[in-house]
Amino acid sequence: xxxxxxxxxxxSQVAQHINDRSNKRYSIPIIGVQDNSxxxxxxxxxxxxEIDKSNNRYYAIDGSFNSQEFYNGLxxxxxxxxxxxxxxxxxxxxxxxxxxxxxxxxxxxxxxLQATTNDLFEMYTELISMEPVKRLISFFDDTTDNIxxxxxxxxxxxxxxxxxxxxxxxxxxxxxxILDLECTKHGDFILRDGTLRSLNIKQKYLIKLGKYAHxxxxxxxxxxxxxxxxxxxxxxLKQIDDYLQDDLKAKYPFxxxxxxxxxxxxxxxxxxxxxNGAYNGESxxxxxxxxxxxxxxxxxxxxxxxxxxxxxxxYDWLISDLNIYDVMPDIESGNNRTDICTVEFIHRELxxxxxxxxxxxxxxxxxxxHNFISLKRDFKEEVINRVKLSLYRDKRMDHIDIENLFLDxxxxx
Numbered sequence: 001x002x003x004x005x006x007x008x009x010x011x012s013q014v015a016q017h018i019n020d021r022s023n024k025r026y027s028i029p030i031i032g033v034q035d036n037s038x039x040x041x042x043x044x045x046x047x048x049x050e051i052d053k054s055n056n057r058y059y060a061i062d063g064s065f066n067s068q069e070f071y072n073g074l075x076x077x078x079x080x081x082x083x084x085x086x087x088x089x090x091x092x093x094x095x096x097x098x099x100x101x102x103x104x105x106x107x108x109x110x111x112x113l114q115a116t117t118n119d120l121f122e123m124y125t126e127l128i129s130m131e132p133v134k135r136l137i138s139f140f141d142d143t144t145d146n147i148x149x150x151x152x153x154x155x156x157x158x159x160x161x162x163x164x165x166x167x168x169x170x171x172x173x174x175x176x177x178i179l180d181l182e183c184t185k186h187g188d189f190i191l192r193d194g195t196l197r198s199l200n201i202k203q204k205y206l207i208k209l210g211k212y213a214h215x216x217x218x219x220x221x222x223x224x225x226x227x228x229x230x231x232x233x234x235x236x237l238k239q240i241d242d243y244l245q246d247d248l249k250a251k252y253p254f255x256x257x258x259x260x261x262x263x264x265x266x267x268x269x270x271x272x273x274x275x276n277g278a279y280n281g282e283s284x285x286x287x288x289x290x291x292x293x294x295x296x297x298x299x300x301x302x303x304x305x306x307x308x309x310x311x312x313x314x315y316d317w318l319i320s321d322l323n324i325y326d327v328m329p330d331i332e333s334g335n336n337r338t339d340i341c342t343v344e345f346i347h348r349e350l351x352x353x354x355x356x357x358x359x360x361x362x363x364x365x366x367x368x369x370h371n372f373i374s375l376k377r378d379f380k381e382e383v384i385n386r387v388k389l390s391l392y393r394d395k396r397m398d399h400i401d402i403e404n405l406f407l408d409x410x411x412x413x
Contacts, residue, residue, distance in 0.1 A: 023234070026236055046349075054352060061178070067114075083174050104368075186217035192220065232278040244308075252264060272290075292331060304350070305318075
């Protein structure tokens with residue numbers, strides 16, 4: 001079906017849905033209340049000249065996966081995860097390579113060929129045997145059948161499900177690895193691309209990881225630009241933006257004298273009604289719980305604007321998922337009081353990372369780790385060329401047979 005054959009009615013339904021969601025109005029005031037974390041809390045961005053004057057380390061974690069199936073039934077499937085670290089504005093070497101550019105640390109599988117269903121199980125087994133994953137399982141102190149939400153057979157039903165599982169488990173292993181690094185000190189930050197929630201690891205185990213990080217005084221923050229929460233709050237975010245830019249900025253007592261660098265930042269905790277609108281349905285209910293049980297992971301959703309790009313207001317907001325133990329330090333005793341000072345400190349510290357001109361409003365270590373770890377769009381071409389080179393080098397096949405092995409009939413016909 002060509003794009004012109006898509007019915008106009010279907011397109012109109014999409015447009016109507018976007019319009020309805022973008023204009024929802026919630027009872028979130030423009031002017032916040034100091035003791036209410038679900039109202040806007042406004043602060044001045046850390047001055048540009050001071051952003052690198054911190055002894056804290058800022059780690060960033062990301063993962064990636066890709067696969068390519070050839071017409072002859074062979075498949076190549078790869079996943080990866082890794083992290084980078086910045087200290088006082090400079091990237092820190094985390095690996096033992098003698099490479100002036102690659103400073104981060106990453107993990108990749110050795111088993112990437114999938115010719116039969118059994119190969120999926122072998123890939124799963126290899127993941128469980130990786131050192132960082134073994135340490136994570138040991139930390140959780142239970143069997144994989146209890147830790148993971150799905151058993152091995154369910155995870156290995158297809159390549160895509162398995163790769164997503166492997167990537168995520170390896171990413172969470174990176175969190176524990178960073179927490180246990182000798183160079184990781186109290187006050188350091190671990191940024192994860194996404195949320196502090198998981199569909200693959202049961203909540204009570206991730207809660208243990210969140211509690212461990214809090215005991216080490218290390219802040220874990222999930223950060224994402226893409227979220228249904230942003231669409232749900234589109235109207236509210238625009239109202240706050242207009243107030244900050246058109247009203248408050250003119251009378252705010254800035255410490256920064258340069259008017260071009262006078263920027264107001266903002267954060268607030270996402271209220272339950274907004275979460276209900278963003279994550280409706282039975283599966284979404286697990287995102288609504290701000291508790292240690294009955295939910296997903298150990299995060300509390302916040303909306304934050306950590307810089308300002310004029311005329312691109314909604315772009316400048318992101319979703320920050322903060323460790324529930326940092327937000328509500330007494331939650332285990334039944335006290336859900338929010339530590340507003342800590343939440344504000346975390347968001348203010350993040351502004352040290354959001355003033356790079358090419359990623360205004362988004363922490364640059366997450367951009368760098370994405371570029372470091374991502375299996376790019378040219379994955380197929382790179383894999384084919386390396387396999388061909390190996391076959392040609394070993395001279396195990398005729399060159400015509402080698403070329404035909406990777407013939408893509410869709411490109412030819």
